[in-house]
Amino acid sequence: MKNIILYSLFAFIIFASSCTEVIQVDIPASADRLVVEGYVSTEKDSSYVQLSKTVSYFSTSVNPFVNNAFVKVNNDTFFYTTNGIYRPHAGYTGIVNTPYYLTVNYSGKTYSSLSILNPLIKIDSTFKFIYHEKELIAEAGYSVSFNFMFHDANQYTYFRDGFNSPKSLWRDSLYSQLVTFDSKSTKYNELIPFDVPLLRLNANDTVLLMFRSCDLNAFNYYNALSDMSRGGSPFSNPPANLPTNITGGAVGLFAAQEVRHFRIRIAP
Amino acid sequence: MNFKIHILIILLFGTSVVFAQQKREGKHTLSGNIKDAKTGEDLIGASIYVEELKTGTITNTYGFYSLSLPKGNYSIIFSYTGYGLVKKQIDFSEDHKLNIELAEIKRELKEVEVNADKPDNKNVSQTKMSVIKLDIKEVKKIPILLGEVDIVKAIQLLPGIQAAGDGNTLYTVRGGNIDHNLVLLDEAVVYNPSHVVGFFSVFNGDAIKDFEIYKGGIPAEYGGRLASVLDVHLKEGNSKEYTANGGIGILSSRFTFEGPIEKNKSSFIVSARRSYYDLFFPFSKDLKDVTTYFGDLNIKTNFKLGEKDKLYISGYMGRDKIGLSSLLGFGWGNYTATARWNHMFSSKLFSNTSFVFTNYDYNFDLNIAKNLNFTRTNQITDYTLKTDLNYFFSPKSNLKFGGSATYHILDPGKIKPITSESAITPDALPTKYALDYAAYVNHKYNFSSRLSAEYGMRVSIFQNIGSSTVNQYQNGTPNYLDKNYGLNGEILISNIIGSSYYNSGSIYNTNYGLEPRLNITYLVSDESSVKVSYNRTFQYLHLIQTTAASTGQEFWTPTDTYIKPQMADQVALGYFRNFMENAIEFSVEGYYKWMTNTVEIKDGADLQFNNHIETEIVEGKGRSYGLEFFVRKQRGKTTGWLSYTISKSERQAEGVNNGDWYAYRFDRTHYLTFVVSHELSKRVNVSANFIYATGDSYTPAIGSYVVNGLQVPLYGDRNSARVPNYNRLDLSVTLLQKKTEAKPLWLFEKRKFEGSWVFSVFNLYNQHNPYTINFKTNPDTGANEAVKTYLFGIVPSVTYNFKF
Missing domain, CATH: 2.60.40.1120 (Carboxypeptidase-like, regulatory domain)
Structure with a gap:
């Protein structure tokens, strides 16, 4: 349970009185790299591979999508659809405990990856909503808590949430919370209660809770992504590229995942 | 061999x-x-x-x-x-x-x-080079951040010694790492010499008698770190009369009381400091929930046990605490205790036997919710017994020899829930134990009136002791290079394939080193000399730290089965020349240093609560070289120095920048400092310092891409770019009040009250020197930006000092 430790919160607190300025810096030129974002999901017709390319850091142009690659996962060819996205045949569903091999042929180079579709931890679907007054850095509202269970000592998963409120539109993305779990510091074969950190909802809001299993590579990737998204500071670790499990010099991630969604309405 | x-x-x-x-x-x-x-x-x-x-x-x-x-x-x-x-x-x-x-x-x-x-010509004639001693009275004149007298800030103005960031008390010496510096307070190792995330050092200027720093030519009596030794001695206390002094500043105050226990035979000193800047935080919108303070206490006493024996007992306690309401907090503390027994075996043979205790600990607390909270602690404790003997053969010949044994206990991490509802289970990384022995002999000999040498040998042994579980790795190494993955076609992979268990008390790993030391001085004339030195040093404890600031998150780890001792060889050549009857000192020193087995952190390393830390670091090499120019005037109404260093410091490690040499983070090609103090009148003194330095190296973002809906940077080679150059001017004015005599009060018989006001301005022209540069996407415009964080603009302060 590592990522719930919001170390970089310090940076904001301690250096709230320090100052920042946008500056001009010269950066070395870089060659374009292939960006791979691929998922094999246990949800029917949810698997895809998206290909794009990097751009120079200060470039104002949009990252170009790649539409002329050959993409294969195990023996299934993924076909180009739109926006750099390649999808398999209709009805495609990932199978738990299966290794998935990705091969991408693009511009005369081959990129490959392997991900094991591990089973998801057990989620007890009895969710609790408790009203809290405003405390510390959390607003007033309903918290969401649930129970989960690891089955063995080397399980990894991550969790995201999104919610809609009668007053706001659905969020397109689910990056308000990203919590990774491993079984290192956690009891297993025992239900563990968990409050989604700092999440506070209003009555009648609908919350979407999404759990995905992952392997160690994806776990490390999401931890690094979460660190990176919190931004750098004098207290941050030195900058480092996101890890990748793609060979051949591409960036990104290929992950096979068991997925469960829970959509719940907060009843007053 | x-x-x-x-x-x-x-x-x-x-x-x-x-x-x-x-x-x-x-x-x-x-x-x-x-x-x-x-x-x-x-x-x-x-x-x-x-x-x-x-x-x-x-x-x-x-x-x-x-x-x-x-x-x-x-x-x-x-x-x-x-x-x-x-x-x-x-x-x-x-x-x-x-x-x-x-x-x-x-x-x-x-x-x-x-x-x-x-003025004497000691700097020219002494058989030492690369060592500088500053008078604590001179240090007190130097304008320092927030007016707090700080010996560490003062040494950072000397050639070859550079601050690890703006306003930071951590420092590097001749291209070494931050942890390559041995910091001793009355012989006790201070593992973290910082207060307030590094803005102040743990040394209270009022309690310090004397200090010197060796950056090369290190005598054989010192060991355990690669780059330098900062040897600080506390005052013993006034053995003739009771006195008190202190200072009241805007953000902190200090008070020292000293006097005889038995006149001319035994004395004591107690000196304390406490910050109170957190009292101002409620007035700040951003900081109103922040709690932060530091405090420290120095105590020392000595007893004359007879004509041949004297006993000294000293201790230091310091604590830092920083927190945000009850949500989170961290803190750290250093505790040291030293008992020293001086004994004169004869008029020629002097001995000192010391028992030293050192402890450094930190804690990190997080309390997000009733069922999501924990406290994590980490500490290192040392018990040292050492004896040093000094035989004075003649004015030509002086022999020092001795030995030491240290028992290290390292607790790399314990975690436990704060409340019983917490989902976090108690856990502890296994405690690590080690024994560290050393023996040395150091002989100073004047071969003639012009040629003298100091040469010695130190033998150091470091042993890991059980109980311990040692992991076994694929390919026999905790990191092997996989040529399939990684942005540049290679990545370091770790794969544990088993483990070995060692019983309590069993020695399962031994490392040792022979450390020759040599200083030669040739007096060209009474005013000039040529000096040469060589030293080899070993370091068996390594600081695992990724940030420049001291946050208490960093921790020490020992040499073990996989982490080798770091080793450095340094040669230096210097020319020393005094002018105007020794009133002006000049020196130029050139050095070259090779470092092996340096501890380099892997890209994106996971360092917190990690039971196999060896997988997150890689063995590296280092090299640094430079020329240091120093001109100093110590007497007269105008005193000060000018120092200029031109240098280079590089590292190389497998899996970093494809194994190519790269700039060390604090590699600064040019480093210029100017310190001047002028006595305008008997009661008014003006001081200023100026620093100019090449910007630190950093890792730039060279590209960007989108994954998971987020725009993320693609970073280039490690430390392949430079932040803008650094420059800063500080100024202070000291106004001495007239001494006033008062009637005896309590213990104070001859009461003379002396007061002074110190007005200082740090960063006079408000230069926004970068502390870090980060690459971020502007949430409003969506554009990628390079963002400079600077910690200090202009910082004025006033302190009232008193003495009676």
């Missing part, structure tokens, strides 16, 4: 020859202590000079001296920088014991025995 053993044999043989010669010549010995006439404090490094023979010696760390001369009548001059000298005619037809008290120079002193203080 045979070659090394031969060196040791020659060294020991040479020493015994000198011993035998000494016996045959039938000399007589003058010995004793040199003290401050006003306070009774021992004076370290005071000079004892024989006029007729143009030779002499100096006092050791305890103010003791011993001088053996052939039968005869000699004029002996006792002197110390800033003090009037004393001249005595001594008949060396028998052994004498003579304690001398030197008076600090005051304009009103006109005693017959006290002559005017004259």
Whole structure:
């Protein structure tokens, strides 16, 4: 349970009185790299591979999508659809405990990856909503808590949430919370209660809770992504590229995942 | 190896020859202590000079001296920088014991025995190079951040020593890492010399008697770190009268009380500091929930147990705490205790035996919710027993030898829930135990009136002790290079394939090192000399730290089965020249340093609560070289120095930048400092310092891409770009009040009240020097930006100091 430790919160607190300025810096030129974002999901017709390319850091142009690659996962060819996205045949569903091999042929180079579709931890679907007054850095509202269970000592998963409120539109993305779990510091074969950190909802809001299993590579990737998204500071670790499990010099991630969604309405 | 053993044999043989010669010549010995006439404090490094023979010696760390001369009548001059000298005619037809008290120079002193203080040529003639000693009184004149007198900030203005970030007390020496510096407080290792995430050091200027820093030519008595030794000695306390002094600043205050326990025989000193800047936080919108403070306490006492024995007991306690309401917090503390027993076996053989305790700990608390909270702690504890002996053969020959044994206990991490509802289960990484032994011999010998040398050998042994579980890795290494993955076609992979268990008390891993040390000085004339030095150093404890600021998150880890001891070899050559009858000192030193087995952190390393830390670091190499120019004027109304260093420091490690050499983070090609202090009148003093430095190296973002809906940077090679150059001017004005006499009160018999106001401005022209550069996407515009964080603009402060 590592990522719930919001170390970089310090940076904001301690250096709230320090100052920042946008500056001009010269950066070395870089060659374009292939960006791979691929998922094999246990949800029917949810698997895809998206290909794009990097751009120079200060470039104002949009990252170009790649539409002329050959993409294969195990023996299934993924076909180009739109926006750099390649999808398999209709009805495609990932199978738990299966290794998935990705091969991408693009511009005369081959990129490959392997991900094991591990089973998801057990989620007890009895969710609790408790009203809290405003405390510390959390607003007033309903918290969401649930129970989960690891089955063995080397399980990894991550969790995201999104919610809609009668007053706001659905969020397109689910990056308000990203919590990774491993079984290192956690009891297993025992239900563990968990409050989604700092999440506070209003009555009648609908919350979407999404759990995905992952392997160690994806776990490390999401931890690094979460660190990176919190931004750098004098207290941050030195900058480092996101890890990748793609060979051949591409960036990104290929992950096979068991997925469960829970959509719940907060009843007053 | 045979070659090394031969060196040791020659060294020991040479020493015994000198011993035998000494016996045959039938000399007589003058010995004793040199003290401050006003306070009774021992004076370290005071000079004892024989006029007729143009030779002499100096006092050791305890103010003791011993001088053996052939039968005869000699004029002996006792002197110390800033003090009037004393001249005595001594008949060396028998052994004498003579304690001398030197008076600090005051304009009103006109005693017959006290002559005017004259600058000496010690910097030219001493058989040492790459060592600098600053007078604590000079340090107090230097304008410092928030007016807090700080010896560490002062040494950062010297050549070859550079701050690890704006306003930071952590420092690097001659291209070494932050943890390559041995910091000693009365012989106790201080593992984290920082307060307030590095903005202040743990050293309270009011409690410090003396300090010096070695950045090369390190004597054999010191060991355990690669780059430097900062040796700080606390005051013993005034053994003649009770005095008190202190300072009241905007953000912190300090108070020191000292006096005799038994007049001229034993004394004590108690000195404390406490910050209170958190009192202002409620007025800040951003900081209103922040709690932060530091405090420290120095205590020292000494007892004269007889003519030949003296006991010193000293201790330091310091604590930092930073927190945000009850949500989160962290803190750290250093605790040291030293008991030292001086014994004079004879007028020539002086010994000191010390028992030293050191503890450094930190805690990190997080309390997000009732069922999501924990506290994590980490600590290192040392118990050291050491003996140092000093045999004064003659003014030509001085032998030091001794040994030490340290038991290290390292708790790399414990985690436990704060409340019983917490989902976090208690856990602890296994405690690591190690024994660290060392023995050394160091001989200083004047071959002629012009040629002198100090040479020695240190033998260090480091043993890991069970109980312990040692992982076994694929390919026999915790990191092997996989050529399939990684942005540049290679990545470091770790794969545990098993483990071995070692029982409690069993020694499962031993490392050792032979560390030769050498200093040679050749006096070209009384005003100039050429010096050369070589030293090899080993380091068995390594600081795992990724941030420049000290946050308490960093931790120490020992050399073990996979982490090798770091080793450095350094050669230095210097030319020293004094001008205007030693009033102006000039030196230029060039050095080259090789480092092996340096500890380099892997990209994106996971360092927190990691039970196999060896998988997150890689073995590296380092090299640094440079030229240091130094001009100093220590006497007169205008004092100060100008220092310029041109240098390069690089690292190389498998899996980092494809194994190519890259710039060390604090590699600064140019580093210029200028420190000046001018006495405008008897009561007004103005001081200023200026720093100019090449910007630090950093890792730039060279590209960007989108994954998971987020725009993320693609970073280039490690440390392949430079932040803008650094420059800063600080200024301070000290106004001394007239001394006033008051009636005796309580213990204070002769009450003279002295007060002074110190007005200082840090960063006078409000330069926004970068602390870090981060690459972020502007949430409003969506554009990628390089964002500079700077910590300090102009920072004025005022402190009122008093003494009575």
